[in-house]
Amino acid sequence: MTTTRIGVAGCGYWGKNLVRVTAEIGALEAVCDADPAVAQAMAETHGVRAATWAELLADPAIDGVMIAAPAALHRELAVEAVQAGKHIFVEKPLALTLADADAIVAAAAAADRVCMVGHLLQYHPVFEALKALVDGGELGRLRYVYSNRLNLGKVRREEDSLWSFAPHDISMILALVGEEPSKVTATGHSFLRADVADTTTTSLEFPSGVAGHIFVSWLHPFKEQRLVVVGDSAMAVFDDSEEWDEKLALYHHDISWKLGSPVPTRAEATFRAVPRSEPLRNECQHFLDAVAGHHPVRTDGDERSVCCEFWPGPPRSMQSARWPPPQWPRPVVAQPAVPGHPGVHETAVIDDGVTIGDGTRIWHFSHVLTGSSVGANCSLGQNVVVGPNVSVGDGCKIQNNVSVFEGVTLEDEVFCGPSCVFTNVNNPRAAVVRKDEYRPTVVRTGASIGANATIVCGVTLGSHCFIAAGATVTRDVPEYALMAGTPARRIGWMSRQGHRLGPDLTCPETGERYVEVGPDELRLASATDASTEVTSPIQFADLVAHRAHIGAAIDANVADVIGSGHFILGRHVTALEEELAEFSAAADCVTCASGTDALLMPLMALGIGRGDAVFVPTFTFVATAEVVALLGATPVFVDSGPDLTMDVDSLAMAVKSAAEAGLRPAAVIPVDIFGAPAAYAEIDEVARPFRLPVLADAAQSFGGMLGERPVGTLADATATSFFPAKPLGCYGDGGAVLTLDPAFADELRSIRAHGKGDHKYANVRIGINGRLDALQAAVLRPKLEHFPTELQARRAVAAAYVAALGDRFEIPQRHYVDTSAWAQFTLLVDERDRFIAHLKSWGVPTAIYYPAALHAQPAFAGSVGNSLVDLDRATAACERAVSLPMHPYLTTGEIGRIVDAALSFKGEES
Numbered sequence: 023m024t025t026t027r028i029g030v031a032g033c034g035y036w037g038k039n040l041v042r043v044t045a046e047i048g049a050l051e052a053v054c055d056a057d058p059a060v061a062q063a064m065a066e067t068h069g070v071r072a073a074t075w076a077e078l079l080a081d082p083a084i085d086g087v088m089i090a091a092p093a094a095l096h097r098e099l100a101v102e103a104v105q106a107g108k109h110i111f112v113e114k115p116l117a118l119t120l121a122d123a124d125a126i127v128a129a130a131a132a133a134d135r136v137c138m139v140g141h142l143l144q145y146h147p148v149f150e151a152l153k154a155l156v157d158g159g160e161l162g163r164l165r166y167v168y169s170n171r172l173n174l175g176k177v178r179r180e181e182d183s184l185w186s187f188a189p190h191d192i193s194m195i196l197a198l199v200g201e202e203p204s205k206v207t208a209t210g211h212s213f214l215r216a217d218v219a220d221t222t223t224t225s226l227e228f229p230s231g232v233a234g235h236i237f238v239s240w241l242h243p244f245k246e247q248r249l250v251v252v253g254d255s256a257m258a259v260f261d262d263s264e265e266w267d268e269k270l271a272l273y274h275h276d277i278s279w280k281l282g283s284p285v286p287t288r289a290e291a292t293f294r295a296v297p298r299s300e301p302l303r304n305e306c307q308h309f310l311d312a313v314a315g316h317h318p319v320r321t322d323g324d325e326r327s328v329c330c331e332f333w334p335g336p337p338r339s340m341q342s343a344r345w346p347p348p349q350w351p352r353p354v355v356a357q358p359a360v361p362g363h364p365g366v367h368e369t370a371v372i373d374d375g376v377t378i379g380d381g382t383r384i385w386h387f388s389h390v391l392t393g394s395s396v397g398a399n400c401s402l403g404q405n406v407v408v409g410p411n412v413s414v415g416d417g418c419k420i421q422n423n424v425s426v427f428e429g430v431t432l433e434d435e436v437f438c439g440p441s442c443v444f445t446n447v448n449n450p451r452a453a454v455v456r457k458d459e460y461r462p463t464v465v466r467t468g469a470s471i472g473a474n475a476t477i478v479c480g481v482t483l484g485s486h487c488f489i490a491a492g493a494t495v496t497r498d499v500p501e502y503a504l505m506a507g508t509p510a511r512r513i514g515w516m517s518r519q520g521h522r523l524g525p526d527l528t529c530p531e532t533g534e535r536y537v538e539v540g541p542d543e544l545r546l547a548s549a550t551d552a553s554t555e556v557t558s559p560i561q562f563a564d565l566v567a568h569r570a571h572i573g574a575a576i577d578a579n580v581a582d583v584i585g586s587g588h589f590i591l592g593r594h595v596t597a598l599e600e601e602l603a604e605f606s607a608a609a610d611c612v613t614c615a616s617g618t619d620a621l622l623m624p625l626m627a628l629g630i631g632r633g634d635a636v637f638v639p640t641f642t643f644v645a646t647a648e649v650v651a652l653l654g655a656t657p658v659f660v661d662s663g664p665d666l667t668m669d670v671d672s673l674a675m676a677v678k679s680a681a682e683a684g685l686r687p688a689a690v691i692p693v694d695i696f697g698a699p700a701a702y703a704e705i706d707e708v709a710r711p712f713r714l715p716v717l718a719d720a721a722q723s724f725g726g727m728l729g730e731r732p733v734g735t736l737a738d739a740t741a742t743s744f745f746p747a748k749p750l751g752c753y754g755d756g757g758a759v760l761t762l763d764p765a766f767a768d769e770l771r772s773i774r775a776h777g778k779g780d781h782k783y784a785n786v787r788i789g790i791n792g793r794l795d796a797l798q799a800a801v802l803r804p805k806l807e808h809f810p811t812e813l814q815a816r817r818a819v820a821a822a823y824v825a826a827l828g829d830r831f832e833i834p835q836r837h838y839v840d841t842s843a844w845a846q847f848t849l850l851v852d853e854r855d856r857f858i859a860h861l862k863s864w865g866v867p868t869a870i871y872y873p874a875a876l877h878a879q880p881a882f883a884g885s886v887g888n889s890l891v892d893l894d895r896a897t898a899a900c901e902r903a904v905s906l907p908m909h910p911y912l913t914t915g916e917i918g919r920i921v922d923a924a925l926s927f928k929g930e931e932s
Contacts, residue, residue: 026310027051029078029108030088031099033064036113037090041068042607043306044088045730051084052077056091063814066840067727075099079106086111086136086313088306097122100137101129109136109313111306114189136312138319141193145305145320148269149194151296152251152260155272156198162255167195168235169249172242174593188224191236193321194249195226204229259291265764270294373409379416397434415467429460429479436465439473439491446479466501468518488516502536502544515544524567524911533914560907560916562867563747567911568812572804579800586796594799599758601806606724606734608760610767613794614774617721617743620757622649623792624717624739625689627769630655634688635680635887637714639668640875641896642693646719647876656685658887659877662896666834666848666903667700668692672891674708679890687712694723694733696871696905697749697816697843698835702728702736717741721757722845724750725813726838733843734760744802749816749843750809752798815910816844819917823847823906826921834899846871849924850902857927858904864923869905 026049030041033055044050045068052073055061065072078087079102086109089099096117103110110130116139117123130137143149155161169191196202203226210219220241226234247262257273271291312319363372365383372378376390379398384390388402391409396402397416407425408414414426415434422440426432429446446460461480465471469483472491483489484501493510504514504522514522515536517529527536527544535547561567569576583594595613603611614620630636632654638646640659647657658680661672677687690709692700702716709716718736720726721743726733734740742748744756761767769787772778777789821839828836832850835842848871851857858868875896877888906920 026085026314027083028086028088028310029054029073029081029084030090031055031075031078032090032113033060034090037088038064039302039604040088040090040113040306043300043302045070047303047306047310049306049310052081054078059811059814063810066814066817068730075102079103079108085109086309088140088309089113090140093118097125100126104130104133104135104137107133107135109138109309111138111140111309113140114193115139136309136319137322138309138312139321140305141190141321142301142305143190143194144197145308146262146301147296147299147304148260148262149249151270151294152249152258153198155258155294156251156253160256160272161251161253161258163253164199164230164232165252165254166233166235167198167249167251169195169237170246171236171238172244172246173240174242174245174596188222188236188238191238191249192224192226195234195236198251199228199230199232199234201228201230203227203234266298267295268293270296376409403440421473428457430463430465432465433467433469433485435468437470439471439475441474442471442489443474443476444479445477448479469499470520486516486518488520500542500544503542512542522571524564526913528913528915530567530911530913533916533918535915560866560912560920561909562869562907564909564911565746565751567909568805568808572808575804575807576801579803580797583796583800589796590793592796592799594796594803595794598794598799598803598806601803602758603734603760605806605809606732606740606760608734608740609762610764611758611760612767612770612774613756613758613799614770614792615757615794616755616792617741617745617748617757618645618649619774619790619792620721620741620743620759621645621691621717621719622652622790623770623773624741624759624766625649625653625655626773626788626790627766628689628715630688633686635677635685636688637673637676637680637690638876639693639695639896640877640893641666641695641872641899642719642876643721643872644876644879644881645721646691646693647882650691651882655688656680656885656887657876657882658685658890659875659882659893661891661893662695662899663701664834664895665698665838666695666896666899667698668705669895670701670704670708672893673705676891677708677712677714680887683886683890685886687714689715689717691717691719692737693719694721694726694843696835696848697723697726697845698838698841699723699726699728699733699736715739720760721745721748723843724748725809726843727841729841735762738763739766744798747845749813749845750802750805752801752805754795754798756794756798756802758794812910813843816908817842819908819910819912820844820847822917823921827924830925844908846905847908848903848905850899851904852902854902854904857924860927861906861920861923864919864926866920866923867907871903871905872900875900 028044028049029052030037030044031054033041033053041050041053041064050068050070052071053061053064054073054075058072061072078084087103088111089096090113091099093115096112100110100112116126127137156164171191205227206224208222208224210222212219221239224236245263249260251258259271261269271293273291308319363378366372367384367386369386370384371389373390373392375392377395379396381399382396384402386404388404388406390396393411394409396408396414397418399416400414400418402420403422405423406420409428411428412426412430414432415436417435418432420438424438424442425444427444427446430444444463447456463477463479463481465483466485468486471477471489472493474492475489476494478496481495481498483499484503486501487499487503487505489495489510490506493506494508495505496509499505502515503512504516505511506513515527517523517534519529519531521530523536536544537547538544579594583589599611599613603609614623630653634655635658636650636655637658637660638650639662641662650657658676660676661669663669680687690705692705694700705716716737718740720733720740723733724742728736740760742758744750744752746753759770772787773789774792775789776791777785777787779786817839824833824836824839827833834848834850861868875893876882877893882888
């Protein structure tokens with residue numbers, strides 16, 4: 023394990039990959055993110071701690087910081103890090119302007135710290151081999167280099183395709199040519215948004231005569247990542263979409279002159295063998311080695327020119343104050359202060375007769391007019407105007423570009439979003455003075471006003487109400503009301519903590535309950551409302567609560583599919599497969615129509631059939647064994663271990679007994695019961711001598727871990743289900759197969775489409791109709807983005823259950839709190855029927871998984887696989903297992919009620 027310790031700042035789209043790799047190397051010390059919940063979930067996944075940005079910088083154990091924050095924050099964060107004595111790794115681009123990049127490089131040099139820019143492809147083994155060909159003269163003198171980086175998505179709003187895609191290509195081309203260009207021209211075309219280029223072409227001219235050309239687009243019908251290098255002796259192609267052994271192709275084409283005309287002579291491609299390694303691991307290790315040895319890095323601060331110096335203009339995110347950089351958990355940057363006001367920037371104006379409370383910060387170009395008062399611990403952003411004669415309470419946050427005019431009063435802890443508007447007269451005219459007609463507006467404690475909302479004068483906004491972005495408020499707003507639209511109307515209720523309340527009117531964060539006491543009146547429940555709490559239903563698995571968080575994103579995706587008319591496969595399915603593979607660290611993902619198809623297709627690809635024995639647990643849902651029988655093979659049932667997953671000793675006995683019974687051992691399908699992965703390492707030891715492929719049935723465990731390995735990497739192939747009740751569920755049936763073998767994935771894609779070959783009517787094998795609907799993919803994509811938060815919430819529920827019930831009840835999976843996906847939380851209880859009835863009397867639902875083992879089901883009566891080994895533990899579990907409510911939106915109050923109900927059960931064992 024390396025002795026260099028690293029902190030990663032930013033756990034989002036790319037940062038989570040840095041977290042994973044540095045954890046695998048053994049260098050990860052801590053993580054931080056703008057969303058503390060994301061940082062906490064990532065920290066728990068990798069066994070490190072979550073920290074704030076200030077804590078990362080203050081920790082003497084951390085040698086270096088990897089920064090994967092939005093590019094607009096790079097200068098501020100990088101300079102703070104090196105000034106705190108940390109070596110820095112900054113994801114490309116180093117900064118959005120050359121001045122900012124120069125500032126970072128200068129600060130690193132002054133602090134004598136390593137400054138590395140993350141250009142992943144320079145550390146790709148194939149690119150390194152290509153550069154060796156160029157440097158060794160095998161291609162002769164370079165003539166030109168061109169690169170295509172094309173895909174359908176991921177579309178950005180804040181930056182164009184040039185800024186998003188081309189830095190990789192610029193970096194590689196400069197490394198190959200070995201000089202900076204003398205001229206750069208770029209053109210772009212915008213199709214989706216008028217100010218963001220979706221496709222760009224860039225041309226580079228070098229002093230030596232070499233030319234470069236880059237074409238990037240996120241509106242391309244297929245993915246292409248190809249770098250072509252042409253010399254006067256040979257040509258080379260780095261095609262990252264090809265299989266590893268064919269990623270680097272060499273062409274010894276020749277141009278000869280005959281009768282004064284050039285005549286090309288083609289040659290077949292030869293492929294250069296390149297040792298396989300993960301580029302990101304190589305890049306991270308390079309940084310760690312540089313920190314340990316304090317030596318220069320390959321992509322150092324000089325790479326700033328790659329992202330700053332040659333662009334024809336800045337990206338959209340730097341052109342307008344409408345796009346301020348996101349907030350970040352970092353210490354306040356030291357700033358010049360107005361005399362007498364230590365928290366006020368020197369560019370702000372504070373008139374005479376103004377009072378400002380302790381701890382209040384007022385940022386650039388703001389103005390507080392005479393007669394106004396601003397309370398303690400407030401934050402006023404850039405270009406904020408307050409007054410004259412305005413009262414702002416304690417703890418208020420007023421974002422950029424807001425004017426709080428005379429007549430407006432903000433009580434304590436009010437939030438005003440960017441560019442929200444307050445009026446103070448009803449009928450303003452520039453030529454008519456109406457100062458004596460100002461109408462008062464009062465914003466009560468804890469209210470939130472969204473960006474670009476308009477508050478018409480003369481209204482009162484009730485405490486803790488929530489005004490949606492862009493809404494126009496024309497009348498009084500009740501306490502806790504959620505208002506949206508123009509004119510604004512109430513569309514729901516919000517808790518004091520800012521969560522939209524569901525039908526149970528319970529805050530998902532605190533468990534506080536609310537009571538409607540009128541058509542537009544809500545209050546906190548009191549002790550006299552206790553009976554309402556006891557009789558209100560608890561959901562066993564709440565399948566609709568997530569819509570309060572991501573319903574809008576789902577609706578937008580579904581509308582996009584309906585508008586496109588492309589309902590089978592398509593771009594949402596392709597994107598979902600890429601995102602599922604990235605999430606689970608699998609090499610490839612093949613979606614399909616159901617979890618059952620996800621089990622069936624790999625067995626078909628393996629050629630499972632009559633005479634074969636496939637080993638499955640008897641304590642599971644029927645689909646695991648059903649697919650085996652459908653192919654004519656024999657499901658051989660295996661007993662459960664203490665945690666109810668497949669028992670390894672029983673498996674070993676079953677394999678031996680099946681062979682003795684004349685069956686041919688062919689495959690093993692462990693099931694990850696209730697969300698906990700089976701013992702795959704031990705199962706592999708049994709399967710390996712017989713060369714049995716292992717197919718994981720992860721219908722309940724997607725999102726879980728075994729040690730530091732995620733579900734999706736534990737078996738030869740992994741089948742999962744998106745049935746609505748699963749941890750990651752769609753709005754119908756759906757499934758996927760995750761694999762580490764891309765060739766196997768290609769075969770699965772053929773099987774799911776009737777065995778299709780190169781074209782629609784070329785059928786090269788027997789297949790099924792197993793494709794995933796585009797609508798289901800559209801639902802799953804925003805749910806997957808939100809999934810880590812829900813997993814963390816499930817684990818918190820499980821931890822609460824274990825802590826409260828562990829001394830009283832047998833919990834077979836109590837040791838999986840931090841690694842299970844917790845599809846269900848199950849107890850083993852004597853007198854189960856009485857226990858279920860008791861909980862029902864408390865309004866607590868339960869479920870039984872599973873009332874009968876598969877070997878006892880009529881469908882498998884008489885099968886030779888029913889009786890080859892003892893199945894006693896699984897049979898006993900079917901008589902005692904009972905599952906409690908489990909979903910990420912259980913409130914603290916509901917969990918307490920469930921626990922109290924369980925502990926109050928008086929069974930014979932007590």
